[in-house]
Amino acid sequence: MREAAVVSQSNPLQRIPGVALVLVLLIAIFGAIAPGFLSVANLSNVLVQSTILTMLALPMTLIIMTEGLDLSMGAVLTLTSLCVAIVSLATKSMLLGLGAAILVGAAFGTVNGWLVAILGIPPFVATLGTLGMAQGLSLIVSDGQSVVGIPHSVRDIYSATVLGVPVPIVMALATYAVFHTLLYHTRFGTYIFALGGNREALKYAGLSPNRLLIAVYALGGIMAGTAGLLMTARMNSGHPTAGLGLEFDAIAAVAVGGTSFERGNGWLLGTVLGVIAVGVLRNGLNLISLPSSVQVASVGVLVIVALFLDGLRSRS
Amino acid sequence: MTTALPTEPASPTQETLPPLLELRGISKEFPGVKALDDVSFAVFPGEVHMLLGENGAGKSSLMKVLCGAYSADAGEFYYKGEKVTIASTADAQKLGIAVIFQEFSLVPYLDIAQNIFLGREPKGRIPGTIDRRKILADARRVLDSIGFEIDPSVTVDKLGVAQQQMVEIAKAISQNARILVMDEPTAALSDRETELLFALIARLKADGVAIVYISHRMAEVFTLGDRITVLRDGRRIDGVRPADVTSDQLVRMMVGRTVDMTYPRNFAERRGEVLLEVKGLTSPAGISDINIEVRQGEIVGLCGLVGSGRSEVARAVFGADPVTSGEIIFDGKTISGEPDVAARRGIALIPESRKSEGLALLRSVGDNLVVSALRKLFPSGVFDPRSAQRTADGLIRQLRIATPGARQTVGLLSGGNQQKVVIGKWLAAGAKLFIFDEPTRGIDIGAKSEIFALIDRLVAEGAAALMISSEQVEICHVCDRAYVMREGRIAGHLSRSELTEENIVRLGMHHA
Amino acid sequence: MTDITKQALSPPRSFLSQDAIQVFYRLLAALLICAALAVFSESFLSLGNILNVLRQASLTFFIASGLTLVVLTAGLDLSVGANVALSACIAGTVIHQTGSPLLGILTGLLVGGVVGLLNGVMVTALRIPSFIATYGMLWVLNGLTYWYMAGDTIHGFPAGFRQIGSGYLFGLPIPVYLLLIFLAIGTLFAQRTIWGQEIYAIGANPVAARLSGIPVARRLLLVYAVSGTMAGLASIIFLSRLNSAEADIGESLTLPAIAAVLIGGTSLFGGVGTVFGTFVGALILTLVLNGMNLLSVNANWQPLVTGVIVILAVWLDMKTRRRTQ
Numbered sequence A: 001m002r003e004a005a006v007v008s009q010s011n012p013l014q015r016i017p018g019v020a021l022v023l024v025l026l027i028a029i030f031g032a033i034a035p036g037f038l039s040v041a042n043l044s045n046v047l048v049q050s051t052i053l054t055m056l057a058l059p060m061t062l063i064i065m066t067e068g069l070d071l072s073m074g075a076v077l078t079l080t081s082l083c084v085a086i087v088s089l090a091t092k093s094m095l096l097g098l099g100a101a102i103l104v105g106a107a108f109g110t111v112n113g114w115l116v117a118i119l120g121i122p123p124f125v126a127t128l129g130t131l132g133m134a135q136g137l138s139l140i141v142s143d144g145q146s147v148v149g150i151p152h153s154v155r156d157i158y159s160a161t162v163l164g165v166p167v168p169i170v171m172a173l174a175t176y177a178v179f180h181t182l183l184y185h186t187r188f189g190t191y192i193f194a195l196g197g198n199r200e201a202l203k204y205a206g207l208s209p210n211r212l213l214i215a216v217y218a219l220g221g222i223m224a225g226t227a228g229l230l231m232t233a234r235m236n237s238g239h240p241t242a243g244l245g246l247e248f249d250a251i252a253a254v255a256v257g258g259t260s261f262e263r264g265n266g267w268l269l270g271t272v273l274g275v276i277a278v279g280v281l282r283n284g285l286n287l288i289s290l291p292s293s294v295q296v297a298s299v300g301v302l303v304i305v306a307l308f309l310d311g312l313r314s315r316s
Numbered sequence B: 001m002t003t004a005l006p007t008e009p010a011s012p013t014q015e016t017l018p019p020l021l022e023l024r025g026i027s028k029e030f031p032g033v034k035a036l037d038d039v040s041f042a043v044f045p046g047e048v049h050m051l052l053g054e055n056g057a058g059k060s061s062l063m064k065v066l067c068g069a070y071s072a073d074a075g076e077f078y079y080k081g082e083k084v085t086i087a088s089t090a091d092a093q094k095l096g097i098a099v100i101f102q103e104f105s106l107v108p109y110l111d112i113a114q115n116i117f118l119g120r121e122p123k124g125r126i127p128g129t130i131d132r133r134k135i136l137a138d139a140r141r142v143l144d145s146i147g148f149e150i151d152p153s154v155t156v157d158k159l160g161v162a163q164q165q166m167v168e169i170a171k172a173i174s175q176n177a178r179i180l181v182m183d184e185p186t187a188a189l190s191d192r193e194t195e196l197l198f199a200l201i202a203r204l205k206a207d208g209v210a211i212v213y214i215s216h217r218m219a220e221v222f223t224l225g226d227r228i229t230v231l232r233d234g235r236r237i238d239g240v241r242p243a244d245v246t247s248d249q250l251v252r253m254m255v256g257r258t259v260d261m262t263y264p265r266n267f268a269e270r271r272g273e274v275l276l277e278v279k280g281l282t283s284p285a286g287i288s289d290i291n292i293e294v295r296q297g298e299i300v301g302l303c304g305l306v307g308s309g310r311s312e313v314a315r316a317v318f319g320a321d322p323v324t325s326g327e328i329i330f331d332g333k334t335i336s337g338e339p340d341v342a343a344r345r346g347i348a349l350i351p352e353s354r355k356s357e358g359l360a361l362l363r364s365v366g367d368n369l370v371v372s373a374l375r376k377l378f379p380s381g382v383f384d385p386r387s388a389q390r391t392a393d394g395l396i397r398q399l400r401i402a403t404p405g406a407r408q409t410v411g412l413l414s415g416g417n418q419q420k421v422v423i424g425k426w427l428a429a430g431a432k433l434f435i436f437d438e439p440t441r442g443i444d445i446g447a448k449s450e451i452f453a454l455i456d457r458l459v460a461e462g463a464a465a466l467m468i469s470s471e472q473v474e475i476c477h478v479c480d481r482a483y484v485m486r487e488g489r490i491a492g493h494l495s496r497s498e499l500t501e502e503n504i505v506r507l508g509m510h511h512a
Numbered sequence C: 001m002t003d004i005t006k007q008a009l010s011p012p013r014s015f016l017s018q019d020a021i022q023v024f025y026r027l028l029a030a031l032l033i034c035a036a037l038a039v040f041s042e043s044f045l046s047l048g049n050i051l052n053v054l055r056q057a058s059l060t061f062f063i064a065s066g067l068t069l070v071v072l073t074a075g076l077d078l079s080v081g082a083n084v085a086l087s088a089c090i091a092g093t094v095i096h097q098t099g100s101p102l103l104g105i106l107t108g109l110l111v112g113g114v115v116g117l118l119n120g121v122m123v124t125a126l127r128i129p130s131f132i133a134t135y136g137m138l139w140v141l142n143g144l145t146y147w148y149m150a151g152d153t154i155h156g157f158p159a160g161f162r163q164i165g166s167g168y169l170f171g172l173p174i175p176v177y178l179l180l181i182f183l184a185i186g187t188l189f190a191q192r193t194i195w196g197q198e199i200y201a202i203g204a205n206p207v208a209a210r211l212s213g214i215p216v217a218r219r220l221l222l223v224y225a226v227s228g229t230m231a232g233l234a235s236i237i238f239l240s241r242l243n244s245a246e247a248d249i250g251e252s253l254t255l256p257a258i259a260a261v262l263i264g265g266t267s268l269f270g271g272v273g274t275v276f277g278t279f280v281g282a283l284i285l286t287l288v289l290n291g292m293n294l295l296s297v298n299a300n301w302q303p304l305v306t307g308v309i310v311i312l313a314v315w316l317d318m319k320t321r322r323r324t325q
Helices: A012-033 A040-065 A073-091 A094-117 A123-142 A152-159 A167-185 A187-197 A199-204 A209-235 A246-256 A268-287 A292-315 B012-016 B059-066 B089-094 B112-116 B132-145 B161-174 B191-206 B218-224 B247-255 B310-318 B339-345 B354-358 B365-370 B385-399 B415-429 B445-460 B472-478 B501-508 C003-009 C015-040 C047-072 C080-098 C101-124 C130-149 C159-166 C174-192 C194-204 C206-211 C216-242 C254-263 C275-294 C299-324
Strands: B021-030 B033-043 B048-052 B074-079 B082-084 B097-100 B179-183 B210-214 B227-232 B235-240 B274-283 B287-295 B299-304 B325-330 B347-350 B433-437 B464-468 B481-486 B489-494
Touching (some): A012 A268, A040 A073, A040 A167, A040 A187, A040 A246, A040 A268, A073 A094, A073 A123, A073 A246, A094 A123, A094 A209, A123 C254, A123 C299, A152 A167, A167 A187, A167 A268, A187 A199, A187 A209, A246 A268, A246 A292, A268 A292, A292 C130, B021 B059, B033 B059, B033 B074, B059 B097, B059 B179, B059 B210, B089 B097, B097 B161, B112 B161, B132 B161, B161 B191, B191 B210, B218 B247, B235 B247, B274 B310, B274 B464, B287 B299, B287 B310, B287 B464, B299 B445, B299 B472, B299 B501, B310 B339, B310 B347, B310 B433, B339 B347, B339 C206, B347 B415, B354 B415, B365 B385, B365 B415, B365 C194, B415 B445, B433 B445, B445 B464, B445 B472, B472 B501, B481 B501, B489 B501, C015 C275, C047 C080, C047 C174, C047 C254, C047 C275, C080 C101, C080 C130, C080 C216, C101 C159, C101 C216, C159 C174, C174 C216, C174 C275, C194 C216, C206 C216, C254 C275, C275 C299
Parallel strands (some): B033 B235, B048 B210, B048 B227, B179 B210, B299 B464, B299 B481, B347 B433, B433 B464
Antiparallel strands (some): B021 B033, B021 B074, B074 B082, B227 B235, B274 B287, B274 B325
């Protein structure tokens, strides 16, 4: 059946107005109604607080580009932040703590990838399962308690600066640089577009979609591990439920940022803007004393609206 | 529409060169169908070799065998005189055979350069990275060689169909294709784009690239083709030169059949009331201004080439596709909305792909038979499995469905019996208008005549049928009259006396 | 004997008896687990423990039964846990403020049903994939519940109301009776109504279902509404059992409900499964977790084990599906 192919007009350039508009709008609204929102101290706080989410949302962008999803990221983050706490407490070494976190994250990521690519289990179910597993392990290794008394070297990461720029921001920028290069300048990145846009094309080119998929999810796990360091540094402790639910903010950031769930199109900068938008939303609501529960609800509404609009766009 | 084209007649010296690719005795069989039967065929460098045939003649099977997607059951391939095997797409690629399918294999959000070199990207200095400058430069070179002026860093999703096709061709050229197989390349192109494509083809010819070109447009066949091969029923009928043949002769070659098919049909005057009236129907699926009428007791055919919009008309009438304008009047009353409305009013659709659209393969024969009649059989809402079983058994008996029982999984039945189940489900629902989309596709001869006898009985008892079929013989033997579609519109109407295969093909093809 | 009769009497190979076979194997598995637990733990076979297992299984079952219908259509409702929490909190408030348990029950059912309907609207009218829509809804509900409760707990309900969750009748906990009632209703609805048949048809092949004249959108709205209402029902049971309502009661409810549905043999891909199977699934899951408790395994292992079971169940489902294709 032949039809005149409809040229898809949707592309990142058309989306710049979208998320940027949302961001500007949010900043304007909260600038007006939230006391202290527009202060330098507050805004830079928002940026620093957004770094952990950035490190989750960037790999999530890639995963969503392959028409997948990783619901376990928040739970894995919780687990890896506990790893950092426990290992650094035991060995007095921040680096070993980081190493353990990355290993654990990578393991979970690989399991996710294996479940999705090899066993063919739908991503949301597979990662829902690993979410449960990570959550359970978090409770087990911490016995439900916070892990305190960790070496100062860990805590200092969060407050240290490099040339006046806070370390977390440097890490986030570095992460962005790595992902940007990965997605737009490497063969791996090229193939990620194909995984979502036209998987057959990969097979015709003689490449293996499975290995690529596993790598994408593993990457998510590794980043969750790295973010674990930041999380433990920020709280100066390891907590068994700290990062739970953060995957939702990550998915929200990606959706608001314009990455489509169904077409193999991704925009990293959009995700970053989306992260900042989510951060601004939460911060603003905080400043006007709305409890975190409402914040979560608002982010939920934001996601639904973003998806609905995305669905409209893909059908036009 | 003729397109002026600087063609050179096939030079006589070409044939003293060995053929680039030769097929000898290629056969390919699928369960119940012989797609290719002892086809022999040669392609010379620098020629445009037209491949003609009706739907189902074997063109697409031949294409797939050429590119290695199917492996032939029998026969040999010779490349430049030497025997080779084409058992995989890699084999075909190595020989320089590339097929441009109608569904392109491009990745929408990658740019042209990335698409051309997918899997073969030039390496950058850091391992794993791509040398952006080189890939763009290489892409520019390939695009220049085919005369396509476009910035290779544009993402493919922004391109129109014609341009995407050019990218596919560039991709093939970059893989050093010496034989290009194109499947109806001008189907979605405007006149201007067609001219550009023809210019490109001329360039490729001059380079010695051979082009196997599948087309349904007579004008193109004569202006572009160096040689023509006609396929029919999987067999190669003849190979001729355009200069030596008329379009009428070609049509006769494509169509002539000597199979005797007896579909006893009583064409006596028993046309009843108008059951379906379609006025000015237009839908975003590509059909415009469709006017059709179907009366009780009639079997009305809807013919045309694949892609002419027949299924789209069926779906629009049934409510499966949205309608932009026009009216559908059934049994005197206007009808619009989702299929459940049409079904309740008495319209039935027997879809083209019965496995994916007509049946729930995992469920039983019985379940499938009663699914459209649930409200009619059980108006109180309470479902009685035994009563459903009885209804199912009755239908199985009446339609002679070969199954061990109503509880058999429907996916295990043969094609013909599956089709009977689809028809049976609408019988149970009490439908008055049956829309058939390729009712006998993939069904063996014996079951075919059973299906037609069934349809005949249905309309004799007061129902009406609208039948889409690509098998012109069937239309001519079975239908009281027929509409012929072409490119989304009704090209004409043939009454009983005018209903011949040649007329159908003539109306359906794009003529000058 | 005519040919037709012979054919009808030959071994039935339709899917419905496939379902029965699947449930049978699962019942067997449940019995094996019981046997194993009886061997390894002295307290397993005590009356108190058995009643506890039954009550716990019934709680999981209430949520999972509505969810079964959704999964039968190849959809998913991830918001059920959060739905229970919100419904419980609102219903609890109504009981406190009006003193009428009846009003509270109706409120709980209503809230649950409305949430379910909203899910249905997102899936049918807005065409958002069910797992994303209900995932978003999950967080919206969470937020609403936490905001509404503002950290408080509601507790102290009338004794009559508390009987629903904590009372006994002829020695059996009342929830068990409710379980039997809803098991019967659920099974009858799925197997003995035309809407149930249509739901199976939609799950087996949604395209063919639409082209067979089934009003798919309306039926989907129905299943999501039912799933939500059953969550509302579960919230009442929780309310009366715990004698309190807090914002976080829903957090650990969704995963076990999904697990019960999947263990029970309902396929994620739609068209296959039974409400009775979900009951057996709930039983198996509860037995496993109960066994872990009895064997003094750290309770923190439970989410992990549930997660692993979910993955195993899905994998098994996919292997079975591939074999029949």
